[in-house]
Amino acid sequence: MTKTIAFVLYPGLTPLDLVGPLQALTVLSQLRPGFATMVVGQTLDPVATDTPLRVAADRSFEEVPEPDVLLVPGGLVPTIRALTDQRLLDYLRHAGGRAEQVTSVCTGSLLLGAAGLLEGRQATTHWAFLDALAAFGATPRRRRWAADGNVITAAGVSAGLDMALHLITRLADEDAARQVQFAIEYDPEPPLGGLSWPDAPRSLWDPLREETLRQGLADAPDLRERLLSAMR
Amino acid sequence: MTKTIAFVLYPGLTPLDLVGPLQALTVLSQLRPGFATMVVGQTLDPVATDTPLRVAADRSFEEVPEPDVLLVPGGLVPTIRALTDQRLLDYLRHAGGRAEQVTSVCTGSLLLGAAGLLEGRQATTHWAFLDALAAFGATPRRRRWAADGNVITAAGVSAGLDMALHLITRLADEDAARQVQFAIEYDPEPPLGGLSWPDAPRSLWDPLREETLRQGLADAPDLRERLLSAMR
Numbered sequence: 001m002t003k004t005i006a007f008v009l010y011p012g013l014t015p016l017d018l019v020g021p022l023q024a025l026t027v028l029s030q031l032r033p034g035f036a037t038m039v040v041g042q043t044l045d046p047v048a049t050d051t052p053l054r055v056a057a058d059r060s061f062e063e064v065p066e067p068d069v070l071l072v073p074g075g076l077v078p079t080i081r082a083l084t085d086q087r088l089l090d091y092l093r094h095a096g097g098r099a100e101q102v103t104s105v106c107t108g109s110l111l112l113g114a115a116g117l118l119e120g121r122q123a124t125t126h127w128a129f130l131d132a133l134a135a136f137g138a139t140p141r142r143r144r145w146a147a148d149g150n151v152i153t154a155a156g157v158s159a160g161l162d163m164a165l166h167l168i169t170r171l172a173d174e175d176a177a178r179q180v181q182f183a184i185e186y187d188p189e190p191p192l193g194g195l196s197w198p199d200a201p202r203s204l205w206d207p208l209r210e211e212t213l214r215q216g217l218a219d220a221p222d223l224r225e226r227l228l229s230a231m232r
Numbered sequence: 233m234t235k236t237i238a239f240v241l242y243p244g245l246t247p248l249d250l251v252g253p254l255q256a257l258t259v260l261s262q263l264r265p266g267f268a269t270m271v272v273g274q275t276l277d278p279v280a281t282d283t284p285l286r287v288a289a290d291r292s293f294e295e296v297p298e299p300d301v302l303l304v305p306g307g308l309v310p311t312i313r314a315l316t317d318q319r320l321l322d323y324l325r326h327a328g329g330r331a332e333q334v335t336s337v338c339t340g341s342l343l344l345g346a347a348g349l350l351e352g353r354q355a356t357t358h359w360a361f362l363d364a365l366a367a368f369g370a371t372p373r374r375r376r377w378a379a380d381g382n383v384i385t386a387a388g389v390s391a392g393l394d395m396a397l398h399l400i401t402r403l404a405d406e407d408a409a410r411q412v413q414f415a416i417e418y419d420p421e422p423p424l425g426g427l428s429w430p431d432a433p434r435s436l437w438d439p440l441r442e443e444t445l446r447q448g449l450a451d452a453p454d455l456r457e458r459l460l461s462a463m464r
Contacts, residue, residue, distance in 0.1 A: 007284075019252075051254050056278045056285070056287070158418040158419075178424060185359060186389070190418055199410075
């Protein structure tokens with residue numbers, strides 16, 4: 001039986017959240033039998049991202065109701081807006097409730113939370129939004145990725161690559177993860193080194209995350225207040 | 233004057249080559265005035281990638297004839313096939329001959345080479361294709377990214393992220409690069425560590441790269457032989 005790995009598309013997402021893991025898992029599907037990646041959305045028409053690139057799914061939600069692995073990318077205002085998109089949440093609830101592995105990148109974990117999939121779980125998200133997870137009954141953890149049972153949530157944007165390699169060790173083995181790592185030449189050398197967390201630009205992000213929640217949840221005051229108070 | 237940063241789209245590319253730097257440079261354009269990212273292609277219709285995701289440009293080549301910064305992503309067979317796409321090469325030659333910075337990720341540097349932009353330059357590409365650069369008059373360098381004058385070529389796929397942060401220090405400054413790095417939370421933790429180069433799977437890649445060149449250049453025997461002999 002081929003394992004289907006479904007990547008969820010919705011308008012306005014951060015494309016790197018999606019494409020890092022999609023590239024890694026697609027290489028896995030080429031190296032080893034038994035895996036197939038697909039990109040699922042409400043429409044197969046191109047949707048906007050938070051960059052000038054538009055992206056299009058190859059399957060509808062209806063075509064892939066029960067994938068073996070689910071991955072949900074994040075973003076800023078459009079992702080927060082999607083927290084009240086009932087069709088998307090219905091899909092996540094149905095597919096995520098049955099999948100062998102449920103995963104997210106960045107604020108994609110807030111979507112898992114809104115779908116009720118993080119109750120009582122340890123989880124992570126983009127560093128600036130970490131506290132918001134508590135509003136969905138999750139225990140926020142500051143990790144590159146947080147695995148709790150069959151739910152694996154990654155930190156912000158680029159953390160999806162590290163989480164994807166971990167996921168490959170779960171779905172296949174370490175040798176497969178190493179082969180994928182060579183294929184995408186993932187031997188990182190950030191020119192200024194890793195992040196120095198005491199220097200995190202909180203004075204920029206504290207108002208940005210509040211504004212993101214206010215804009216994205218303008219029509220959902222109850223949820224907006226729940227998230228804002230979790231972050232205070 | 234706003235600096236235009238053009239990301240080149242063509243059918244079958246490796247989307248992570250494009251999306252890593254696109255995400256980083258788009259955050260720069262949001263943080264600092266004076267930068268605009270755009271995705272340019274022969275068509276605005278969605279094109280296939282080497283994953284199930286389809287992607288669409290927002291500008292035609294004609295609309296952005298002289299960007300300030302040019303970035304060319306790579307891939308496997310479709311990228312090698314594009315080495316004989318005269319409309320693409322004409323665009324790269326025109327735009328790349330005038331841009332302030334000319335950049336590539338992975339085998340995108342072979343496209344720069346085919347457009348005549350690497351003559352006498354030090355350059356890099358995906359590790360498995362490194363020797364092929366010599367066929368275009370370049371000096372192959374094993375680096376995460378190779379900068380020679382205004383031409384910056386990155387190694388395979390994920391190296392585009394590191395190169396993009398270096399490019400940001402050139403276009404703006406280190407503080408901007410750090411802000412972008414926090415935004416995309418680029419604090420890499422590959423679960424199995426970095427790549428151990430003595431263990432590179434050459435027995436897999438040697439036949440794969442040869443087959444890639446044979447398939448991609450089935451109709452261009454002269455170029456195919458030049459590339460194959462550069463790699464021997």
